[in-house]
Amino acid sequence: MATVSSPTETEQCIESLIAVFQRHAGRDGNNSKLSKAEFLIFMNTELGAFTKNQKDPGVLDRTMKKLDLNSDGQLDFQECLNLIGGLAITCCESFVKSASGQK
Numbered sequence: 001m002a003t004v005s006s007p008t009e010t011e012q013c014i015e016s017l018i019a020v021f022q023r024h025a026g027r028d029g030n031n032s033k034l035s036k037a038e039f040l041i042f043m044n045t046e047l048g049a050f051t052k053n054q055k056d057p058g059v060l061d062r063t064m065k066k067l068d069l070n071s072d073g074q075l076d077f078q079e080c081l082n083l084i085g086g087l088a089i090t091c092c093e094s095f096v097k098s099a100s101g102q103k
Helices: 009-024 036-046 048-052 059-067 077-101
Strands: none
Touching: 009 036, 009 077, 036 048, 036 059, 059 077
């Protein structure tokens, strides 16, 4: 009899990313993509610290436009992951920089 192991921390993080995306996608009808309105809600809800620190009111529009690789006016999960990945890289670089500065 095979035993079912608990998900790893990485697997839990992936599940969380999918759940958060799905929680915001579909409010406008298409549950596999974020519309512009859904993207704005996603950013303000899930990345509030990022959006609150922005001085430029057009930054979210430009961000969505950059992420929307197929120019359909919506973000699918992969396009949204580009944002999450970019932010994670920036945070990691900042963490490494601050950790190396403490030595």
